[in-house]
Amino acid sequence: MCIGGVIGERQIIAEDGEQVTFHYRDSKTGDERTRTLPGEDFLWLLMQHVLPKGFRRVRDYGFLHGNARKVLLLVQKVLGVWNRIVPETIQRPTFPCRHCGHPLFVIGFRPPK
Known part of the structure; x- marks a missing residue:
């Protein structure tokens, strides 16, 4: 079974050790958007999609x-x-x-x- 990830490597535009910039598709409008977050916030968003063991x-x-x-x-x-x-x-x-x-x-x- 092929399972896609929450975000693909191609969607991550930049990372400087503190900030992560990525693009995503807005689920409400369908528009592609770019967002920059501190690394901790980015990881928090990412971990919301990981199920417990x-x-x-x-x-x-x-x-x-x-x-x-x-x-x-x-x-x-x-x-x-x-x-x-x-x-x-x-x-x-x-x-x-x-x-x-x-x-x-x-x-x-x-x-x-």
Whole structure:
């Protein structure tokens, strides 16, 4: 199994014994950014991604495993994630209240006991 690191050697631009300069991709905007940190802070950020001895990454197993796409889609459907995935432009059927006629909206689901 090939496991990538937190940061590649190519991403480290400079290191002078005290400061480390590296570039990374901002996860929110997708833009590439450059950052300079003291060595201790850089190592602290790096170590946040290291698991303690004996721990396993959860995403390597079960429905989060890379080959479990069908199972993940089923889990998302069961948990109601589809509401966030399906665009709002899709017309959803509305059901009127039998007393006042206003449309009813599903606000939750309680599975049977």
